[in-house]
Amino acid sequence: MIEDRLIHEEVARAVRAAAEKVAPRALKREHDAKDTEAAMRGIAKYLGEKETLRWVTTKAHGGAMSRVYSAALCLWRESLAYQSGLCDLAFAMQGLGSNPISENSETSGQAALDWLPKILSGDALAGFALTEPGAGTDLAGISTTAVREGDSYVLNGTKVYISNADIADVFTVFAATNPSESRRRLSAFVVPKKTLGLTTVATNVLGGHPIGEIHLKNVRVPASARVGEEGRGLGIALSTLHRFRPTVGAAALGFAQRALDEAVQHVKQRQQFGAPLAELQMVQGKIADMACRIDSARLLVYRSAAYADDPEMGRADVARTGSMAKLVATENAQLVVDDAVQLLGGRGVNLDGPVAGLYEEVRALRIYEGASDVQKLLIARGVLA
Numbered sequence: 001m002i003e004d005r006l007i008h009e010e011v012a013r014a015v016r017a018a019a020e021k022v023a024p025r026a027l028k029r030e031h032d033a034k035d036t037e038a039a040m041r042g043i044a045k046y047l048g049e050k051e052t053l054r055w056v057t058t059k060a061h062g063g064a065m066s067r068v069y070s071a072a073l074c075l076w077r078e079s080l081a082y083q084s085g086l087c088d089l090a091f092a093m094q095g096l097g098s099n100p101i102s103e104n105s106e107t108s109g110q111a112a113l114d115w116l117p118k119i120l121s122g123d124a125l126a127g128f129a130l131t132e133p134g135a136g137t138d139l140a141g142i143s144t145t146a147v148r149e150g151d152s153y154v155l156n157g158t159k160v161y162i163s164n165a166d167i168a169d170v171f172t173v174f175a176a177t178n179p180s181e182s183r184r185r186l187s188a189f190v191v192p193k194k195t196l197g198l199t200t201v202a203t204n205v206l207g208g209h210p211i212g213e214i215h216l217k218n219v220r221v222p223a224s225a226r227v228g229e230e231g232r233g234l235g236i237a238l239s240t241l242h243r244f245r246p247t248v249g250a251a252a253l254g255f256a257q258r259a260l261d262e263a264v265q266h267v268k269q270r271q272q273f274g275a276p277l278a279e280l281q282m283v284q285g286k287i288a289d290m291a292c293r294i295d296s297a298r299l300l301v302y303r304s305a306a307y308a309d310d311p312e313m314g315r316a317d318v319a320r321t322g323s324m325a326k327l328v329a330t331e332n333a334q335l336v337v338d339d340a341v342q343l344l345g346g347r348g349v350n351l352d353g354p355v356a357g358l359y360e361e362v363r364a365l366r367i368y369e370g371a372s373d374v375q376k377l378l379i380a381r382g383v384l385a
């Protein structure tokens with residue numbers, strides 16, 4: 001398709017041009033808000049109004065293109081993360097929450113489909129409820145259950161470290177409908193936060209992002225709230241994670257690039273021993289290392305996005321390159337941000353400055369959607385296979 005051949009050129013131009021206008025204004029929504037929830041709602045609504053959220057869904061549901069492209073998602077997340085971690089989170093969560101529904105719309109119930117336009121307009125905040133106390137990367141360990149009772153399902157279980165847990169309006173919840181089976185044991189459901197029996201508890205984490213626990217006690221949802229076919233939840237979860245995993249690396253690129261730019265500006269202006277810091281060879285060496293780490297990670301991120309966007313690419317290659325991109329980009333970003341803190345000295349640890357905030361933001365990226373050590377295991381298995 002012509003669309004496939006032009007995706008990297010046309011989408012890159014379109015997204016970067018739009019991001020230059022959207023990101024600073026979305027950041028203003030964050031600054032003007034009284035609390036995190038107000039900030040997230042303001043940002044999501046603004047992204048919806050400016051049609052930014054069209055990029056997280058397909059044209060059939062009002063999206064920008066015939067299918068969702070990881071390359072476009074990466075470009076958006078890198079651009080938004082450069083401005084604000086919260087702006088990036090708002091975009092990512094609306095995508096994670098809506099993607100399972102839009103990608104499986106033909107086999108999803110009406111109660112699930114009804115939430116899609118609300119998420120894509122930014123009128124409703126979304127959550128993606130997968131992780132449990134005993135099941136993170138190992139999805140086979142999910143113990144939350146969904147028992148069919150007539151025209152309903154009854155859900156019981158606990159989800160932890162869920163973004164938007166305490167502020168979302170609706171969650172895509174993964175639960176075991178066939179606990180005794182191995183391949184078709186999980187199903188996905190759209191569960192509104194106001195459903196009787198659903199409670200949330202906020203968790204304090206680095207960066208101040210809205211993360212918490214979801215407790216499901218005899219939560220009853222109609223069968224029409226199911227996303228996709230019963231027993232296809234594992235495939236839905238993996239497909240969504242494969243689509244979005246490279247974008248975590250892209251968010252790390254945004255953080256790292258902002259840190260480098262702040263460091264470069266500082267060392268050019270800061271005078272020591274009668275000359276700018278930028279003239280010191282040790283400083284120049286550190287700047288060179290930072291630039292190389294960012295560009296090498298960027299190559300991996302956009303290669304993995306290209307693999308994810310290629311319908312002829314095997315799932316194993318998509319998974320392996322996605323893990324490599326996520327691992328290298330997040331680890332490199334941590335090093336870059338740490339170097340920026342060091343170069344800025346006292347300004348680097350000033351909580352009112354951007355670099356100290358980046359230091360808190362970047363650490364979580366090495367954990368969520370698969371910790372770095374887990375990514376190494378996945379990469380090694382792919383290579384050995």
